[in-house]
Amino acid sequence: MHDDHDHSHLDDMDARVRALETLLVAKGYVDPDALDRIVETYEKEIGPRNGAHVVAKAWSDRDYRDWLMQDATAAIHSLGYSGRQAEHMVAVENTPDLHNMVVCTLCSCYPWGVLGLPPSWYKSAPYRSRVVQDPKGVLSEFGVTLPEATKVKVWDSTAEIRYLVIPMRPDGTEEMDEAALADIVTRDSMIGTGLPITPGTA
Amino acid sequence: MHDDHDHSHLDDMDARVRALETLLVAKGYVDPDALDRIVETYEKEIGPRNGAHVVAKAWSDRDYRDWLMQDATAAIHSLGYSGRQAEHMVAVENTPDLHNMVVCTLCSCYPWGVLGLPPSWYKSAPYRSRVVQDPKGVLSEFGVTLPEATKVKVWDSTAEIRYLVIPMRPDGTEEMDEAALADIVTRDSMIGTGLPITPGTA
Amino acid sequence: MNGPQDLGGRHGHGPISPDPNEPLFHAPWESRSLAMTVAMGATGLWNIDQSRAARESLPARDYIRFPYYRIWFEAVCRMVEEHGLANADEVATGEPQTPSKPIPRLLKADAVKSVLMAGTPADRVTETEPTFKVGDRVLTRVQNPKSHTRLPHYASGRPGTITMVHGHHVYPDVSSTGAKGAEWLYCVEFEASDLWGADTTASSVSLDLWEPYLERG
Amino acid sequence: MNGPQDLGGRHGHGPISPDPNEPLFHAPWESRSLAMTVAMGATGLWNIDQSRAARESLPARDYIRFPYYRIWFEAVCRMVEEHGLANADEVATGEPQTPSKPIPRLLKADAVKSVLMAGTPADRVTETEPTFKVGDRVLTRVQNPKSHTRLPHYASGRPGTITMVHGHHVYPDVSSTGAKGAEWLYCVEFEASDLWGADTTASSVSLDLWEPYLERG
Numbered sequence: 081m082h083d084d085h086d087h088s089h090l091d092d093m094d095a096r097v098r099a100l101e102t103l104l105v106a107k108g109y110v111d112p113d114a115l116d117r118i119v120e121t122y123e124k125e126i127g128p129r130n131g132a133h134v135v136a137k138a139w140s141d142r143d144y145r146d147w148l149m150q151d152a153t154a155a156i157h158s159l160g161y162s163g164r165q166a167e168h169m170v171a172v173e174n175t176p177d178l179h180n181m182v183v184c185t186l187c188s189c190y191p192w193g194v195l196g197l198p199p200s201w202y203k204s205a206p207y208r209s210r211v212v213q214d215p216k217g218v219l220s221e222f223g224v225t226l227p228e229a230t231k232v233k234v235w236d237s238t239a240e241i242r243y244l245v246i247p248m249r250p251d252g253t254e255e256m257d258e259a260a261l262a263d264i265v266t267r268d269s270m271i272g273t274g275l276p277i278t279p280g281t282a
Numbered sequence: 283m284h285d286d287h288d289h290s291h292l293d294d295m296d297a298r299v300r301a302l303e304t305l306l307v308a309k310g311y312v313d314p315d316a317l318d319r320i321v322e323t324y325e326k327e328i329g330p331r332n333g334a335h336v337v338a339k340a341w342s343d344r345d346y347r348d349w350l351m352q353d354a355t356a357a358i359h360s361l362g363y364s365g366r367q368a369e370h371m372v373a374v375e376n377t378p379d380l381h382n383m384v385v386c387t388l389c390s391c392y393p394w395g396v397l398g399l400p401p402s403w404y405k406s407a408p409y410r411s412r413v414v415q416d417p418k419g420v421l422s423e424f425g426v427t428l429p430e431a432t433k434v435k436v437w438d439s440t441a442e443i444r445y446l447v448i449p450m451r452p453d454g455t456e457e458m459d460e461a462a463l464a465d466i467v468t469r470d471s472m473i474g475t476g477l478p479i480t481p482g483t484a
Numbered sequence: 485m486n487g488p489q490d491l492g493g494r495h496g497h498g499p500i501s502p503d504p505n506e507p508l509f510h511a512p513w514e515s516r517s518l519a520m521t522v523a524m525g526a527t528g529l530w531n532i533d534q535s536r537a538a539r540e541s542l543p544a545r546d547y548i549r550f551p552y553y554r555i556w557f558e559a560v561c562r563m564v565e566e567h568g569l570a571n572a573d574e575v576a577t578g579e580p581q582t583p584s585k586p587i588p589r590l591l592k593a594d595a596v597k598s599v600l601m602a603g604t605p606a607d608r609v610t611e612t613e614p615t616f617k618v619g620d621r622v623l624t625r626v627q628n629p630k631s632h633t634r635l636p637h638y639a640s641g642r643p644g645t646i647t648m649v650h651g652h653h654v655y656p657d658v659s660s661t662g663a664k665g666a667e668w669l670y671c672v673e674f675e676a677s678d679l680w681g682a683d684t685t686a687s688s689v690s691l692d693l694w695e696p697y698l699e700r701g
Numbered sequence: 702m703n704g705p706q707d708l709g710g711r712h713g714h715g716p717i718s719p720d721p722n723e724p725l726f727h728a729p730w731e732s733r734s735l736a737m738t739v740a741m742g743a744t745g746l747w748n749i750d751q752s753r754a755a756r757e758s759l760p761a762r763d764y765i766r767f768p769y770y771r772i773w774f775e776a777v778c779r780m781v782e783e784h785g786l787a788n789a790d791e792v793a794t795g796e797p798q799t800p801s802k803p804i805p806r807l808l809k810a811d812a813v814k815s816v817l818m819a820g821t822p823a824d825r826v827t828e829t830e831p832t833f834k835v836g837d838r839v840l841t842r843v844q845n846p847k848s849h850t851r852l853p854h855y856a857s858g859r860p861g862t863i864t865m866v867h868g869h870h871v872y873p874d875v876s877s878t879g880a881k882g883a884e885w886l887y888c889v890e891f892e893a894s895d896l897w898g899a900d901t902t903a904s905s906v907s908l909d910l911w912e913p914y915l916e917r918g
Contacts, residue, residue, distance in 0.1 A: 097730035099795030107801040113810035115736035163818040185709035185853055187753055203769040205714035212709045216902035221717045231904035238851045239886055239909035240823035299513035301578030309584040315593035317519035365601040387492035387636055389536055405552040407497035414492045418685035423500045433687035440634045441669055441692035442606035487713035493845050496704035496761035544713035549762045627898040628710050681844040
C-alpha cells in the first residue's frame with residue numbers, strides 16, 4: 081500500500097549524492113580524501129568494541145566501575161575513547177530491579193565514540209516513537225523478556241549528553257578475563273535493547 | 283522531493299475503487315442505485331446553501347436567532363435541514379470582539395446537513411494541525427485579516443456535535459431580504475475561515 | 485490513539501492552499517468511495533467509531549500522504565476483510581470467490597433520502613446525572629492509549645472549564661470496539677495558553693469530551 | 702518544533718524489525734552522505750543545532766518515509782543552498798556555475814582523526830549558578846514553538862525531578878538560529894505515569910533539559 085518505488089529512488093540517491101560530492105569537491109568545500117578517511121574511521125576504528133572494552137573493564141575492576149559511574153567521560157577517555165558524539169558521557173547501570181534503555185526521540189543522538197554509528201532501527205520512527213512509552217513491548221521485539229518486577233528507565237538523549245548502558249555481568253563469567261568478557265558484550269546490551277551473551281548459549 | 287507518482291496512483295485508485303464496487307454489488311452488500319442516490323444527494327441537494335439560509339434567517343429574524351443560539355438542532359431542523367452529520371448542532375456567533383473557527387483535528391467531522399461535504403483543505407493535515415494553535419496565521423492564508431484586538435475561539439469537533447459559525451452581518455445590508463442575504467453567506471464564513479461577501483465588493 | 489490522525493498542533497505539514505474553485509469530487513473514485521462508505525455504514529455491520537478507528541490505523545506514512553477519500557476507501561477495504569465479507573484477493577480483483585455473508589440491512593436506493601435525513605443521533609437515554617456542570621474547572625486525563633480515543637494528545641493533562649453539557653452520548657473509546665457504551669459529554673474550553681504557552685494566536689480552544697476523560701480541576 | 706521528528710509516544714509507525722546482520726551502510730550514498738555531513742559541519746559554516754533544525758524542517762510526509770541518511774543528505778543540500786555555497790541547479794547537476802565562497806575551515810584528510818577525536822564539547826564557561834539542584838521538583842514549560850527546540854511535546858507541561866546537573870551547555874533554541882547562547886542543563890526524571898497515565902510499561906523517562914524549559918514544580 082506504500083506506493084514506494086524504493087529501488088529506483090535509491091538509484092536516484094546514488095546519482096544525487098555523487099553530484100553533491102562532485103560539486104563540493106569542485107568548489108573546494110570538502111577534501112575528497114577527508115571523506116574517505118571519515119568513512120574508514122567508522123568502518124574500521126570506532127565501533128561497539130570500544131564500549132565493550134569499557135563494560136568489561138567495569139565488570140573486572142571495581143575502582144574503574146566506580147569512576148565510570150561517577151565521571152564516565154573521564155573514565156572512558158582514559159581507555160582512549162572520546163571525541164565526536166562522546167564528548168559528555170553518562171553511564172547507567174542495570175541491576176536485577178532496574179533495566180535502562182537509551183533513545184533519541186528527536187533525532188539520532190548516539191554515543192559514536194563508544195558504539196560507532198547507530199543501527200537503522202535506532203534512528204527509525206518505530207523505535208523512537210515507542211520506547212519512551214512501551215519499553216517492554218519494544219524489548220519483546222528484540223526477543224528480550226525481563227522479569228515481571230524489573231522496572232525500566234528510559235533515557236531520551238535530548239542534549240549533548242550520551243548515555244552508555246552498563247549491562248549486568250552474566251552468571252558463569254567469574255573465570256573470564258577482561259578480553260573474554262568484552263566478547264560477550266553486545267552493542268544492543270549497551271543501548272538497552274539486548275543483554276550480554278550468556279556463556280554457553282552463543 | 284516527494285517522489286510521488288500521484289497521477290498513476292490516481293489511475294490505480296479508479297481501478298481499485300471500481301473493483302470494490304463490483305464486488306460489493308455482486309455480493310449483495312450494496313445496491314448500486316443507492317450509491318448513485320447518495321452521490322446525487324450531496325451533488326444536488328445538500329450543500330452550503332442550507333447553512334446560508336439558516337444564517338440569513340438568523341440575521342433577519344431576532345426570535346429565530348435566539349432560538350438558533352439556544353437550540354440549534356431544533357431551529358435548523360425547522361427549516362428542513364437535519365440528518366447525517368447534523369444530528370446535534372451548536373451555533374456559535376461572531377462578534378466584533380470574537381471570531382469563531384471550526385475544525386476536526388482528529389478526522390473530518392463537518393456539519394454535512396447544513397454545509398454539504400467538506401472541502402479538501404478542511405480534511406487535510408495543514409488545516410487540522412495548524413488552526414488550533416495559530417488560527418490567525420491560518421486566516422491569513424485565506425486572505426482574511428481580523429482587527430488586532432479580535433480574539434479567536436477555535437472549536438475542535440471531537441464528538442458528534444457539529445458547529446456552525448454565524449458570521450457578522452456586514453454593514454450596508456440593512457435593505458436586503460432574507461434571500462439576498464443568503465447569497466452573501468459563503469461556505470467558508472460558516473466554518474470561520476472566511477467572511478460574508480460585503481455588498482459592492484463581489 | 486496518538487496516531488497520524490492526531491494532528492492538532494503538529495508542524496511540518498505545509499501550507500493549506502485552499503482552492504476556491506475546487507470541485508466536489510476530483511475523480512469518480514472519490515464519489516464512489518464516499519457512497520460505499522455511507523452505504524456500508526448503513527448495513528449496521530459497524531459503527532462510525534469503528535470506521536474512524538480503521539482510518540487512523542493506516543500506517544502513519546500512508547495516512548499523511550493520502551487524499552482523504554483514499555483514507556476512507558482503504559478503511560472500507562480493511563473492514564470488509566476484517567468482518568469476513570470478502571478476502572483480500574476478492575477486494576483486489578472485484579471477483580467474488582466465496583459465498584456472501586448475510587448482512588443486517590441492505591440500503592436500497594429508495595431509502596437513501598430517509599436514511600440520510602434521519603442520520604444517526606449519538607445521544608442515549610440514561611438515569612445517571614452528569615458529574616460536572618457549566619462553569620466547573622476540570623483537568624483532562626493524562627493518557628496515551630494505542631486504541632481509539634477522542635481526547636487529542638494536545639489536550640491531555642490540561643486544565644479547562646465546562647461550557648456546555650451536551651448530553652449522554654455514545655462513548656467512542658468503547659463503541660470503537662463494537663461494544664455499546666455511553667457517557668456524559670461536555671464542551672470543555674481551554675485557554676489557548678494552557679495548551680501552547682505563548683506560542684499561539686488563539687484565545688481559546690473548545691473540545692467535546694466525555695466524562696471519563698475528565699477529573700475535577 | 703512539534704514536527705515529524707518529535708516522535709516520542711506517537712503511534713502508527715509499525716514494527717521495529719531490527720536486522721542483526723545489518724551492514725554499517727546499505728549503499729555507497731549512505732557513507733558519502735555521512736562523510737559530507739561531517740566534513741561540511743567541520744567547515745564552521747553551521748553548527749549541529751542548525752543541522753538538526755534543517756533535518757526536522759523537511760516536509761513531514763518526507764521525513765517519516767526517508768531512510769535516515771537521506772534526511773541528512775537533504776539537509777546538507779538545503780544548508781549548502783541557504784548559505785549561498787551553491788544554487789539548487791548546481792546541487793542537482795554537480796556542475797559549478799558560480800564562484801566558490803570562502804569558508805572558515807577546510808577539513809583536510811590528515812586532520813580527520815584529530816577533529817573526530819576532539820569532538821565538539823557543548824559545555825560553556827559561566828559565572829552564573831544553576832537555579833535547580835538534584836532532588837528539586839520542576840514543571841516543564843507549556844510551549845509549542847514552530848522553531849527548533851529540544852523539549853519534546855510529550856514532556857511539555859509535565860512534572861519531574863532534577864537528577865543531575867550536567868553543566869552550562871549550548872542552548873539549542875538559540876544556537877539553531879546561528880547565534881550563541883548557553884544555559885544550565887539538567888537531567889530531569891519523569892514518572893512514566895505523569896507522561897502516559899496508565900498506558901505505559903516504563904517506570905520513568907529521563908530527559909536532558911535546559912533551564913528555560915523549567916519552572917519550579
